[in-house]
Amino acid sequence: xxxxxxxxxxxxxxxxxxxxxxxxAAIEQxxxxxxxxxxFKQLSNRAFLQAANxxxxxxxxxxxxxxxxDGLAQVIEAKQQSKVQxxxxxxxxxxxxxDWQQAIDGFTALLKTAPGLVGVDNDLQQMQWRLALxxxxxxxxxxxAVLQSDDQLTAAKKLILDINxxxxxxxxxxxxxxxxxxxxxxxxxxxxxxxxxxxxxxVTVL
Numbered sequence: 001x002x003x004x005x006x007x008x009x010x011x012x013x014x015x016x017x018x019x020x021x022x023x024x025a026a027i028e029q030x031x032x033x034x035x036x037x038x039x040f041k042q043l044s045n046r047a048f049l050q051a052a053n054x055x056x057x058x059x060x061x062x063x064x065x066x067x068x069x070d071g072l073a074q075v076i077e078a079k080q081q082s083k084v085q086x087x088x089x090x091x092x093x094x095x096x097x098x099d100w101q102q103a104i105d106g107f108t109a110l111l112k113t114a115p116g117l118v119g120v121d122n123d124l125q126q127m128q129w130r131l132a133l134x135x136x137x138x139x140x141x142x143x144x145a146v147l148q149s150d151d152q153l154t155a156a157k158k159l160i161l162d163i164n165x166x167x168x169x170x171x172x173x174x175x176x177x178x179x180x181x182x183x184x185x186x187x188x189x190x191x192x193x194x195x196x197x198x199x200x201x202x203v204t205v206l
């Protein structure tokens with residue numbers, strides 16, 4: 001208040017001018033420090049929007065401030081890392097549950113977000129391989145009659161071996177193997193056939 005009164009009475013007096021400058025600098029410093037403290041607090045809490053807003057307030061007070069600009073860059077990087085980690089969790093959870101298509105979608109999205117992330121290409125290929133095995137196994141169990149074909153029988157035996165060699169995750173692929181193995185075992189098992197003729201029906205055995 002006293003400074004305001006002095007400024008009104010002696011606006012050009014050097015001590016008043018200096019005092020006003022010091023006061024403005026102190027207010028700016030206090031606001032800047034408050035914005036930076038709030039920004040780092042929000043960043044540590046992973047509240048990225050609030051952290052970015054606080055760093056931007058600091059930059060408005062000090063447009064060329066390296067610390068505030070670096071902090072804003074940290075927010076952008078942390079936000080990107082959080083997105084990547086979330087996508088990794090979604091894809092890995094789907095894989096662990098044997099939801100191959102969802103895992104494929106998850107790893108595909110992850111590749112778009114972080115193209116250089118190590119191992120994702122291999123994870124995607126592994127999920128695609130498991131989906132293909134799952135589809136082949138389902139086709140075999142839905143129609144075991146296809147095993148009458150030599151080629152189909154050979155392919156089915158290879159399918160069983162491929163599934164047995166799988167490392168986790170394998171979902172329910174291995175739990176379905178006993179049914180698939182029985183289908184293969186029974187595919188070419190000779191069956192006894194007794195026909196009692198009623199002398200009226202024509203029977204042809206192929």
